[in-house]
Amino acid sequence: MKRPSRLRTRAVHAGREDFNKLGVHAPPIDLSSTYPVQDLERARKSFADLASGGMPADGEPIYARLHNPTVARYEDAIADLEGAEAAVGFASGMAAISACLMVAAQDGPEVVAVRPLYGGTDHMLDEGMFGIEVKWTEPDQIAAAISKRTSLVVLETPANPNLDLVDIADVVRQAGKVPVMVDNTFATPILQNPIELGARIVVHSGTKFLGGHGDVVAGIVAADEQWCARLRRVRIATGGILHPLAAYLLHRGLPTLPLRVLSQQESAVDIVERLAASGLVENLRHPSMPGSDPKGLIGTQMAGPGSLLAFDVPGGYDAAARAMMSLECMTKAVSLGSVDTLVQHPAALTHSSVDPEALAKHGITQSTLRLSIGLEDVQDLWEDLERALVTAREPVSL
Ligand SMILES: *Cc1c(COP(=O)(O)O)cnc(C)c1O
Numbered sequence: 001m002k003r004p005s006r007l008r009t010r011a012v013h014a015g016r017e018d019f020n021k022l023g024v025h026a027p028p029i030d031l032s033s034t035y036p037v038q039d040l041e042r043a044r045k046s047f048a049d050l051a052s053g054g055m056p057a058d059g060e061p062i063y064a065r066l067h068n069p070t071v072a073r074y075e076d077a078i079a080d081l082e083g084a085e086a087a088v089g090f091a092s093g094m095a096a097i098s099a100c101l102m103v104a105a106q107d108g109p110e111v112v113a114v115r116p117l118y119g120g121t122d123h124m125l126d127e128g129m130f131g132i133e134v135k136w137t138e139p140d141q142i143a144a145a146i147s148k149r150t151s152l153v154v155l156e157t158p159a160n161p162n163l164d165l166v167d168i169a170d171v172v173r174q175a176g177k178v179p180v181m182v183d184n185t186f187a188t189p190i191l192q193n194p195i196e197l198g199a200r201i202v203v204h205s206g207t208k209f210l211g212g213h214g215d216v217v218a219g220i221v222a223a224d225e226q227w228c229a230r231l232r233r234v235r236i237a238t239g240g241i242l243h244p245l246a247a248y249l250l251h252r253g254l255p256t257l258p259l260r261v262l263s264q265q266e267s268a269v270d271i272v273e274r275l276a277a278s279g280l281v282e283n284l285r286h287p288s289m290p291g292s293d294p295k296g297l298i299g300t301q302m303a304g305p306g307s308l309l310a311f312d313v314p315g316g317y318d319a320a321a322r323a324m325m326s327l328e329c330m331t332k333a334v335s336l337g338s339v340d341t342l343v344q345h346p347a348a349l350t351h352s353s354v355d356p357e358a359l360a361k362h363g364i365t366q367s368t369l370r371l372s373i374g375l376e377d378v379q380d381l382w383e384d385l386e387r388a389l390v391t392a393r394e395p396v397s398l
Contacts, residue, residue, distance in 0.1 A: 007081070007190065012255040015077030027073055029248045033064045050236065053229030066236055070244035074251045075220065078210075081189040081254075082202050084222035088231040089242030093185065093205025094120050096219030098130070099234045100152070100181055100201060103227065105130045108151035112175075114139050114166055116159045116362045118183060118205075119351040125154070126355065136358075139166045142174035156183040157192075158302075161310050161346040161370040162362050163285045165297045172198035179227070185209070185337070190261040191303045201227060206242075206250050209337030212260055216249045218242055260339065260375065264307035267381065268373040272309055274382050280389040281311035283363060307373040308336060310346075310364075313392050317366035320345060323392035324369055329376060329384035336372035341381055343371050 019025065037043040038060060046056035050066040061067045071089045079087040090096035101124065104111060112135045113125055125134040137145040142153060153175045157166040172180050181201040182194035188209045194202050204210055206218030220242070221231055235241055242250075272286045287298055287305035298305055313320040324332055330341040334349050344350060347366050351359060359365075373381065 008258045010080055011190075011258050014080040014254065015073045015075075015251060027070060027248055027251050029244055030061075030069045031244055032061075035061045035063070050232075053231075053233040053236075064244075065239050065241055068241065068244050068247070070251075071242045071247040074242070074247040074254075077251060077254055078189070078204075078220050079222050082184075082222035083193050083195050084202065085225045086228040087220055087222040088228050088235060089206075089247060090219035090221070090235065091240045091242055091246075092217050093118075093203070093207055093219040094124075095238075095240035096203050096205075096221050097121055097183070098124060099231050099238070099240065100203060100221060101125075101130050101132055102234045102238075103230045104152035104179075104181075105132055106151075106230075108149045109133050110135060110147060110149040111152045111154055112137055112142060112145045112150055112178075113154040114142075114156075114159075114171075115358055116162055116164070116351075116354070116364070117154065117156050118160050118185070119346075119354055121154070121156075121183065122351075122358075123353045139171055142171050143176075146175065146178055150178050153178055153180045154183075155180070156186070157297075158186045158287055158306055158308065159362075160186060161308075161351065161368070162364055163287055163292070163306075163308060163310060164362070165287055165293055165295070165302070167295050167297060168194050168197040168199055168301055186306055186308055187302055188257065188261050188337075190258050191265075191306060192301060195222065197301060200224065206246075207335065209257065209261060210250055210253065211246075212253045212257065212337060212339060213249070214335070214338045214340065216246045218246045218250055220250075261307070262304070263375055264373050265304050267376075267378040268307035268309055268371075269305065270378050271371070271373060271381060271385065275309075275311060275385075278386065278389070280386065280393075282314055283310075283312040283365075283368075285310045285363070308370065309373070310368055310370045312365055312367040313369060313389065315367065315392065317348075319392045320367040320369055321348075323388045326388045326391045327384055328388075329380050330371070336370075338372065339375045341371065341374035341376055343369055346370050 042058040043060045045058040046060040075087040179200035182199045202222045286309040
């Protein structure tokens, strides 16, 4: 089949191009842990291909930590949607990000990074894991922060959890020859394609929008073939490959990804408008809010503002906790991008390991809640949220 150019069509058909030939309508799940050798000479060549980070050109998968056809099929689909040469699937988003850092550490110890980042990524960099020395910087200071020892620039946009936008093309320009890695988990390939803007590496926690149904933990990196080959070698060595059942679930969720992302975004914009008018919250953050996109990145870099939002509940930690715990329709849980609306407290949960000063600098306080809007009827979500916020205002009755 000729590669269709439109996103929704690609989301439905990517990684399924050989189905007619195979006579199947759903991706075959291959759960083999090892593969009987068909021909020793062919197996020898496949093994050598895999060990050097390539694909088994002679067709023998050899062993499940080295290669799995169900995983490879999903990798092709994500590479297609991200406009990348290839993609590499990992057991979790953190396995994917740590593999990227391990590859970068081979080229130089220094990583230039823009805060805020996902709490786990921030922690890994700040702790200096894999011998990495992090230089935290602002998006307009990248060029000045880069030295001969810099092997990677790391950023996230929209950022987690304060929804700051970073101009990817501008960072890429400042980075020069240094590869730029963008965590695209919040935007998904539906709203943003960092590779088109010059980023070399795109990472996703597949656990979030890509999986979308709260039943899979996964990570995936899309990049050029040279970087992917290095990632596959790290994956073989460390064993963090995506499980084929998880790859199947991710692939199953891909055709509805555009619909989910757009519908959740529409509800998020609606909720943001109602919150802004309600006077019930402070410091409301969403890329659709006036003043939150000074560089005009929505509509250019990013197709829309997405479905994550954050705000402060007046009254500090106790009020925020009361509001969160009195929600009934929304799921009180970390994670995001699921079919159900998820609400969490970043300072107490996902970002509790981040330096408190860095949190405060980015406007994340003890009263900040983060919402990931799901597919429920928006009126039900609003009634739940409004009631919880009003409840949070009331003094605790003993
Ligand atoms: C969840 C998340 C991660 C980590 O992914 P896991 O699948 O939980 O390992 C990384 N980056 C972002 C932006 C995330 O939301």
